Amino acid sequence: MVRILSNYILRYRLEKQLNSLSSVSKKNLKQFKTMIVLLPQEYEVNEQLFLTFSEEFKISIQNITLVVFSQNDSKAENMMITNRVYCSSNAVGFWGNINQDLTSLFQDEFDLLINYFDEQKLLPSYVSTFCKAKVRLGFSNANHKLNDLILAINPKETELFLSNASKYLKTILKKV
Numbered sequence: 001m002v003r004i005l006s007n008y009i010l011r012y013r014l015e016k017q018l019n020s021l022s023s024v025s026k027k028n029l030k031q032f033k034t035m036i037v038l039l040p041q042e043y044e045v046n047e048q049l050f051l052t053f054s055e056e057f058k059i060s061i062q063n064i065t066l067v068v069f070s071q072n073d074s075k076a077e078n079m080m081i082t083n084r085v086y087c088s089s090n091a092v093g094f095w096g097n098i099n100q101d102l103t104s105l106f107q108d109e110f111d112l113l114i115n116y117f118d119e120q121k122l123l124p125s126y127v128s129t130f131c132k133a134k135v136r137l138g139f140s141n142a143n144h145k146l147n148d149l150i151l152a153i154n155p156k157e158t159e160l161f162l163s164n165a166s167k168y169l170k171t172i173l174k175k176v
Contacts, residue, residue, distance in 0.1 A: 031111075
């Protein structure tokens with residue numbers, strides 16, 4: 001019962017946060033220098049995908065942050081992307097308050113946010129709304145208000161993701 005009430009509060013706060021996303025300026029964006037990726041652990045996507053993607057846009061590996069959502073706070077070892085935050089439902093309190101690890105993350109501003117989830121899951125969506133990003137990329141089954149660019153593909157089709165995301169983001173950079 002407590003979790004149901006907490007989820008209701010989070011959904012309410014999510015809607016409030018979504019309304020503020022449209023006011024982020026896209027001006028003066030000539031290239032991507034920083035990138036954050038929100039990734040549920042159950043997707044089991046090889047982080048090499050994001051390294052390949054970042055190489056195409058000349059984003060340094062030190063400027064990539066990976067937020068991994070899991071059922072618990074378990075941590076993987078021997079990963080190439082060292083700027084990594086693990087997030088479970090323990091990271092968000094009953095009233096939607098976020099723990100210190102994530103609040104420090106929200107102080108950073110990123111050029112590109114990749115919402116690498118295609119479901120309308122509450123925790124990744126809620127965390128995404130607090131991330132400061134100039135351009136937001138996501139998938140069609142996720143909440144459309146979270147993203148500026150929406151790909152109608154399956155996230156498991158990684159080659160298709162690389163080609164489509166690169167093509168469309170390069171077009172956006174040319175127009176800005």
